[in-house]
Amino acid sequence: MRKTLFDPKISDHRGRIVKNTGDGALVEFGSVVDALRCAVEIQRGMAEQNIDVPQVKRIEFRIGIHVGDIVIEENDIFGDGVNIAVRIEEIAEPGGISISDDAHRQIRGKVDITFEDTGSQSLKNIAEPIRVWRVRIVPISSPAMVTHLSSETAQPLPFPDKPSIAVLPFQNMSGDPEQEYFADGMVEDIITGLSRSKSLFVIARHSTFTYKGTAVDIKQVGHELGVRYVLEGSVRKAGNRVRISGQLIDAATGAHLWADRFDSQLDDIFDLQDRVTMNVIGAISPKLERAEIDRAKRKPTENLHAYDYYLRALACVYRIAREANIQALKLTKKAIRRDPEFALSYALGARCYVQRKGFGWRIDTVAQEIAEARRLARRALELDRDDPSVLAWAGYALAYVVGEVEEGAALASRAITLDPNLATARHWGGWVHLYLGDVDAAIEQFEVASRLNPLDQRIFNVQTGLAYAHFFAGRNEEASTWATTALRQQPDYRPAQFILAACHAMSGRIEEAREI
Structure with missing residues (x-):
């Protein structure tokens, strides 16, 4: 593995192996961009080599990346930069890559890679919490996919038969990283308001948030998600005041259809979300009725x-x-x-x-x-x-x-x-149909959930559901493929482990079933 994949990739990206540590290695790069590209290629190479390997026998790396000062002594390096990288590696997922906020700032906009903000993390023997980002390497939407297709080769998703929209994560303009959850929550509620319109097709939050922290090409977003419109914006919260700025863009042409700024007291935050939602609806189609997306004048809470x-x-x-x-x-x-x-x-x-x-x-x-x-x-x-x-x-x-x-x-x-746009209801509805023995209805709901949420990091749940559905329908090989795909996304997900063991047992692969 080292000679065929690990060492060549490091050499290709101008890295230096400082030392091997038994089942790991410490590697130094002059450029954090080189470090990330090398890490992604290593993990993709490992994923390809693991395709036909039973889950319990796979070799999977965790990779952590940090930018910081180091002390060089003969054949080793030391310092906080090394310590932080090691601790970030420890919290990465098997087969995954995690990077520090310092690394993310230097990488952002320079690579065509999606990052997911995991928030501030308390790391062992590191005095202050550090914000950590997870790298999205392989968003899988079908069992045959093991790598993320580039925007040049990926087939665009077909447009639904009604106006379709994706709401991208809004930029947090508060100057306080701790307010990130607030900006994300505003977007989630706007998505919820839009999704209640039966005249709209709205991409779920988990797919649009794969673009968080990246410089996006709106046309590419439309291409990857299969939507005609994209809403982007920013949130600024200061004291008891909130400002939301938004712009609605035609993804095919890049034309701005609408832009506005909304100010409100924090006590009126739900009315503010409604105003944004109504303006977006009005810009897309004046004929859409307000009643379809009206929040029934109900606030989720007054507190x-x-x-x-x-x-x-x-x-x-x-x-x-x-x-x-x-x-x-x-x-x-x-x-x-x-x-x-x-x-x-x-x-x-x-x-x-x-x-x-x-x-x-x-x-x-x-x-x-x-x-x-x-x-x-x-x-x-x-x-x-x-x-x-x-x-x-x-x-x-x-x-x-x-x-x-x-x-x-x-x-x-x-x-x-x-x-009808609530992807969570669709994929959990699929599971409930499985429990009731209605396989065809379950598959239908899982497929709708996948279309509403094509880049969701929780797609493993839908893939696992499809594995069970095909298993119950007697399509054992297809079930095994879906279960294997799900476990590449989440190796510790028990329902996927259970069904893959069952698939192996039914195929006569008893020892592999026992291992799982």
């Missing part, structure tokens, strides 16, 4: 402290990590204490238990976690049975964690009726 905790919890859930899950649940409890009638916080708490079960992160006994998931889901539904996200999150918690499948299916169906 802005509760809303703030909710946004922080949501950001933690999206990190897909055990400690982040624990933190998310703590934050939902704080939101609930601030506003005991804030339905979304209860539903998000129930969603935390879904994530715990899927990754085997349980902390309490099974009975305790089931009881708490049921309590949170039930309370969310008591407070609001008209919010699609509440219905989807609470419904799936009842189906998956608690085992109340029929009710979960009914709730998912109602969520889709209220918001």
Whole structure:
């Protein structure tokens, strides 16, 4: 492996192997851009070599990159720059790359690579938390794909039969990195407002956020997501005032269709989101009725402290990590204490238990976690049975964690009726159809979810669902391919491990099934 892949790639990108450390290596580059390109090529090469290798026998690297001062002594290097790189490598995913904020600042705009902000991380033996970015290497949308096609060779997704839009992450103009979650939350709510229009096709948040922190080409975004329109903008929060600036662009021509700036007091933040949403709708099609996207004059909460905790919890859930899950649940409890009638916080708490079960992160006994998931889901539904996200999150918690499948299916169906663009409701609805034995309906929902959210980092969940669906339909080889694809994305995802073991067993590959 070293002679055929590792060493040649380092040499090609002008790197120097300082030393080998048993199962790892310390490498120095004169350019952080060279370092990143080398890392990406190594990980892509490893992914290709692992295609036909059983999960338990694969060799997968973690790579960490940092820019900093070092001390050179004979055949070694030392210093904080090295220490930070080592600690960032330790928190990278298997087969993945993580980089420091210092590295990200120097790389941004110089490479055609997407980054995901994982927020400030407390690293072992490093005094201050460090902001870390995850590199997106292989967004997989079909089992045959093992590398991300370049924009020149990738086939554009076909346009839906109605106006389609993607809302890109808004730039945080507050000057405070800690306000990043607030800017992200504003975008999420604008996406939610737009998606409730049955006359629009709206790309889900998880796909548009793969462009976060990158210099984007709007035409390329339209090409990759299959949308006619792109909304981009910025958020500035200072004290009790918020300013949102936005511009709507025709992705095919690059023409600006609309641009405006909105100012508001923090207490009126939900009205501000509605104004942005309505202006975008008006620019796309004056014939669209306001009633379709009207938030029914309902604010999710009157308590802005509760809303703030909710946004922080949501950001933690999206990190897909055990400690982040624990933190998310703590934050939902704080939101609930601030506003005991804030339905979304209860539903998000129930969603935390879904994530715990899927990754085997349980902390309490099974009975305790089931009881708490049921309590949170039930309370969310008591407070609001008209919010699609509440219905989807609470419904799936009842189906998956608690085992109340029929009710979960009914709730998912109602969520889709209220918001046909809610990718979460689609992919969890697919799972509930599987539990009820309706394979064709499950595949249909998974495919819609994939189209609404083509670049989602959680695509492994949909791929795993497709694996189960094809397995139950007797298409064992196709099921095995989907399960393998999902595990390349998330090697620790238990449902994918289970179904791949079943596929091997049914194919007579008993030893491989045992290993998994």
